[in-house]
Amino acid sequence: MPGGTLSTRPAVFTSLDVHDVRFPTSEHLDGSDAMNPEPDYSAAYAVLRTDAGDGHEGHALAFTTGRGNDLQTAAIHALAPFVVGRRVDDVLGDLGAFSKEMVHEPQLRWLGPEKGVVQMAVGAVLNAAWDLRAKRAGQPLWRLLAHLDPEEVVSLVDFRWLTDAMTQREALTLLQRAVPGRAEREDELLRRGYPAYTTTPGWLGYSDEKLERLAKQAVADGFTQIKLKVGADLLDDVRRMEVARAAVGDGVRIAVDANQRWDVGDAITWMRALAPYDPYWIEEPTSPDDVLGHATVRRALHPIKVATGEHVANRVVFKQLLQAGAVDVVQIDAARVAGVNENLAILLLAAHHGVPVCPHAGGVGLCEMVQHLSMADYVSVSGTWTDRVVEHVDHLHEHFVTPVQLENGRYRAPLALGGGGEMLAASIAAHTFPDGPVWAARRAPQAVAAEGILA
Amino acid sequence: MPGGTLSTRPAVFTSLDVHDVRFPTSEHLDGSDAMNPEPDYSAAYAVLRTDAGDGHEGHALAFTTGRGNDLQTAAIHALAPFVVGRRVDDVLGDLGAFSKEMVHEPQLRWLGPEKGVVQMAVGAVLNAAWDLRAKRAGQPLWRLLAHLDPEEVVSLVDFRWLTDAMTQREALTLLQRAVPGRAEREDELLRRGYPAYTTTPGWLGYSDEKLERLAKQAVADGFTQIKLKVGADLLDDVRRMEVARAAVGDGVRIAVDANQRWDVGDAITWMRALAPYDPYWIEEPTSPDDVLGHATVRRALHPIKVATGEHVANRVVFKQLLQAGAVDVVQIDAARVAGVNENLAILLLAAHHGVPVCPHAGGVGLCEMVQHLSMADYVSVSGTWTDRVVEHVDHLHEHFVTPVQLENGRYRAPLALGGGGEMLAASIAAHTFPDGPVWAARRAPQAVAAEGILA
Known part of the structure; x- marks a missing residue:
């Protein structure tokens, strides 16, 4: 508007970036159990950025054990339309509504419903939004949550399918x-x-x-x-x-x-x-x-x-x-x-x-x-x-x-x-799959060895 | 081996191709229900090919309702290493083992386990393998299944987590x-x-x-x-x-x-x-x-x-x-x-x-x-x-x-x-998303209209 300044325009989300980050933990059997003999602990890693100019970003991850982390990364990407371009205050001010929009998206929910990579992707995006909200509030997340009004906590929860076990009123009490x-x-x-x-x-x-x-x-x-x-x-x-x-x-x-x-x-x-x-x-x-x-x-x-x-x-x-x-x-x-x-x-x-x-x-x-x-x-x-x-x-x-x-x-x-x-x-840079240096070295050990000889 | 001919070499799977196929059903509210107001019925469509030279391919699909069909397609792609390059007779001759290999893959199973896009992807690949097996046997699938020995049917089933309700022996009986x-x-x-x-x-x-x-x-x-x-x-x-x-x-x-x-x-x-x-x-x-x-x-x-x-x-x-x-x-x-x-x-x-x-x-x-x-x-x-x-x-x-x-x-x-x-x-060609003609036309209606005027 005429005479307006950039600083009065409400901040919006500018990007949801996702990184496929994997650690070669299978090499030492850390994390080995009866169903995961050789896990490579991995993260489909989400970063929410805004144009607020306050230096804050929202970070969170979905955890996987290696193969399939690319699918998890793609699932988070698929949620970008829910957040990119939207006003930061609108989203962070009603994370209950934001959660329900993603969870109940009628086409994506077919892939679960509410399970698998889409569910974990919703988790990553929501957790990144909570990370950002806590940073903007100058709080560690636990303290932000612990100080919410009971009414707001109840508004954050999706009571669909829960009311035979716990009503909103019981939760509020x-x-x-x-x-x-x-x-x-x-x-x-x-x-x-x-x-x-x-x-x-x-x-x-x-x-x-x-x-x-x-x-x-x-x-x-x-x-x-x-x-x-x-x-x-x-x-x-x-x-x-x-x-x-x-x-x-x-x-x-x-x-x-x-x-x-x-x-x-x-x-x-x-x-x-x-x-x-x-x-x-x-x-x-x-x-x-x-x-x-x-x-x-x-x-x-x-x-x-x-x-x-x-x-x-x-x-x-x-x-x-x-x-x-x-x-x-x-x-x-x-x-x-x-x-x-x-x-x-x-x-x-x-x-x-x-x-x-x-x-x-x-x-x-x-x-x-x-x-x-x-x-x-x-x-x-x-x-x-x-x-x-x-x-x-x-x-x-x-x-x-x-x-x-x-x-x-x-x-x-x-x-x-x-x-x-x-x-x-x-x-993140070192462990990005498949092209970060940690994985490039493992993919082509002979090439790397040759480089060592030539160097 | 010396003196061998191509025809004596056992056939192998040469490819698992996957197509993102979507139908714009939301335009007519066919398929509308209380949770899917506007579905675009879609298929993550799998094709298994071999070098047997018998003209047979295995076809099957995972069904979705539109958005997310790309994730489902990618999940099927991720299973290619289980099948491509393997001998056709080995795989089709023991589809129970083939099923368990995919379902229990220790890293991919983290994304479920046994639910969501990975589970449906296993279903698509297995169903394509069954389609191929039935074609090679000269049978419709129902008849192939109906004629299996009870022992083979039991060998196809994964009894993990079932035995408190039904044992292998009870199923066999x-x-x-x-x-x-x-x-x-x-x-x-x-x-x-x-x-x-x-x-x-x-x-x-x-x-x-x-x-x-x-x-x-x-x-x-x-x-x-x-x-x-x-x-x-x-x-x-x-x-x-x-x-x-x-x-x-x-x-x-x-x-x-x-x-x-x-x-x-x-x-x-x-x-x-x-x-x-x-x-x-x-x-x-x-x-x-x-x-x-x-x-x-x-x-x-x-x-x-x-x-x-x-x-x-x-x-x-x-x-x-x-x-x-x-x-x-x-x-x-x-x-x-x-x-x-x-x-x-x-x-x-x-x-x-x-x-x-x-x-x-x-x-x-x-x-x-x-x-x-x-x-x-x-x-x-x-x-x-x-x-x-x-x-x-x-x-x-x-x-x-x-x-x-x-x-x-x-x-x-x-x-x-x-x-x-x-x-x-x-x-498949017409409805491939996003570049098949059905979707290209919807993506750019003005461009298409302009083409019509110019033609």
């Missing part, structure tokens, strides 16, 4: 009940950090010696829970469980994780063989889609707890796991469902059913992102961290701008702005 | 029980065709007059069941149901289909309002992932039947729908799960639980493909067609090499070789 204690819990969180457990000792590919050494180290580092991968060979698992129990003593919880390897009957038989070593929970005993199967396993194995969720595609399956009494532990993942919004729905459902949430993390960037959700849950949703722990795996943190900080077995509450998922530009 | 009646049922099928029902009258976008006219036409054409889309507006649905019931009379079944529109409570309320018009089944009352929700709806609405399945991603969810008594009708889809193999698993599960299978079809090519599964089920799995009907929608059949043939409300058993999903080359 739950959130309002937590308001009075928020300030005190925030102080406590900042002082003490959030409880963690570690999976670092327990990968399937590790020798007994390495398991023992790392398990002892975990206890020395202040962890009160470790986790072992199981499910490939029963005799191996019994031996490894014995090694681990001897290493950590009786006072430390040992969770075990079968990564979906078993049928229902196998899960029960196998876990009964491990029971003498007092496993704390069995994680992913069977298909992540099998609500009734988990319920059967849980009834049979009591008091061993049953945990699942890292591969659960959406809130509807979590709802049923809770309705059926199928799990003792809900394991959200920052990058599997439709972002912060759907994870808020799951935190509310779990709190409403009185079931603890112990997030899945590890991979690449998952610890950095998911810690914010548990911290917000503690301050303003469930209001407790009793029997709650966030997974910690000591891999790939060096690639992030604000890596997680563990202290005495607890996550220190991050003070840096945003949602935690921002990767270093140099790491 | 069921199949063996059907062997003595196979020949008689095959004759009956060839004589009479397989029962169908029609959705053609009932799209949401149609006027009452069009609904009435098409409903009467359906009865005149010999159908004993029609289907109406519901779920957008209750008063509209009551009126449309009244129109439809008056048009078809009392002797014809009217199924209704909400396409996932409702929460559990809504489904019950809404269907009670339609109950006076005697709806036969309510299809997709709520989320396709909500096993427990369907069970609740079914209990509340008895004797109205509950049907679902076209969006159910895999056999594990079907297993639970049956275990929980959540459905009266199982609706398989030829292109949603991991192909013929997983659909055999679902047919076996349904037969084991005594629940009829009434496939979802329509879209593009879904009738052509899925009829083979119901016919094989009749001859050699469940052994009955009582209360079984295959959906028929009268759209887009003209694009197929061997379109379905309906006669007096029944599918005639196809005699042409293969699985039915082969599209005409001219249709």
Whole structure:
């Protein structure tokens, strides 16, 4: 308009860039389990940019294990029309509406619905938007979320298909009940950090010696829970469980994780063989889609707890796991469902059913992102961290701008702005697939060797 | 080898080509429902070629509703390494192993697992392989399947995660029980065709007059069941149901289909309002992932039947729908799960639980493909067609090499070789997105108009 200046024009989103970033983790069997013998931890990495001129960008990622990361990257690209060209304040000011627009897009939803690469793509874009909103608000994401009005939290959640388990009013009441204690819990969180457990000792590919050494180290580092991968060979698992129990003593919880390897009957038989070593929970005993199967396993194995969720595609399956009494532990993942919004729905459902949430993390960037959700849950949703722990795996943190900080077995509450998922530009460039230097070198080892000789 | 000839070298797969084919169906509201207001029926279309020199190719498709068909196409491309360069006889001779290799690929499975575009891509490649196998055997697919030994059928099925509901032995017994009646049922099928029902009258976008006219036409054409889309507006649905019931009379079944529109409570309320018009089944009352929700709806609405399945991603969810008594009708889809193999698993599960299978079809090519599964089920799995009907929608059949043939409300058993999903080359070329002439014209209407003036 005449006389107007650039600064009065509302800022718009100018781009959604996506990078295919992969780490060659299969070379060291870090991350090896019964279903993922050789994962290359990867990120379909999203960056939202605006013309606000404030220096802020929104960063987040969808995690994959290598092949297929290109499909995940393409799925995020497909969501660009939802955001590029739109006013930043409109989108960030109503992330509930933004979420629903993407989740319910009538043609794209056919590819799920609400599952697979499209669902994870929605999660990445939403999480990038939340990262940007937190940065613009001058807050770490956990604190931004923890300070939202209960009414806004409810507006962020998609209650479609949830109301037989939890109504909007019930969710609002739950959130309002937590308001009075928020300030005190925030102080406590900042002082003490959030409880963690570690999976670092327990990968399937590790020798007994390495398991023992790392398990002892975990206890020395202040962890009160470790986790072992199981499910490939029963005799191996019994031996490894014995090694681990001897290493950590009786006072430390040992969770075990079968990564979906078993049928229902196998899960029960196998876990009964491990029971003498007092496993704390069995994680992913069977298909992540099998609500009734988990319920059967849980009834049979009591008091061993049953945990699942890292591969659960959406809130509807979590709802049923809770309705059926199928799990003792809900394991959200920052990058599997439709972002912060759907994870808020799951935190509310779990709190409403009185079931603890112990997030899945590890991979690449998952610890950095998911810690914010548990911290917000503690301050303003469930209001407790009793029997709650966030997974910690000591891999790939060096690639992030604000890596997680563990202290005495607890996550220190991050003070840096945003949602935690921002990767270093140099790491993105080095690991871009297939043409970044890390992969170019692996693709043509002879050529690289020849270059070395010639140089 | 010296002295060998080309003809003694075993044939290998030379290519997996994939085409992004879209039909602008949104322009006429064919296919409109409560969740898909404006679908463009599309196919991520796969072609397997070999160097056998026998003229046979394997054709199949994954169905989508428009946007995202490029992602589905890319997902099929990603499976090329599983097939290109391999010996044709090795792959086609053990399609059970081939299926498991793709479904359980440890890195790609992270993107599901067993759901979304990767799952549908596995389905397309497997279905193309089955199409080729049937053509090489000189058989229509239904007849090839119906003549397999029970032992081979069991070897095709992935029993992972199924054994708490059905063991391999139980499946084998069921199949063996059907062997003595196979020949008689095959004759009956060839004589009479397989029962169908029609959705053609009932799209949401149609006027009452069009609904009435098409409903009467359906009865005149010999159908004993029609289907109406519901779920957008209750008063509209009551009126449309009244129109439809008056048009078809009392002797014809009217199924209704909400396409996932409702929460559990809504489904019950809404269907009670339609109950006076005697709806036969309510299809997709709520989320396709909500096993427990369907069970609740079914209990509340008895004797109205509950049907679902076209969006159910895999056999594990079907297993639970049956275990929980959540459905009266199982609706398989030829292109949603991991192909013929997983659909055999679902047919076996349904037969084991005594629940009829009434496939979802329509879209593009879904009738052509899925009829083979119901016919094989009749001859050699469940052994009955009582209360079984295959959906028929009268759209887009003209694009197929061997379109379905309906006669007096029944599918005639196809005699042409293969699985039915082969599209005409001219249709593929015309509708390729975005550069085929059908889409180029829509992208640049002014340019096309200008060309017309200049010509």
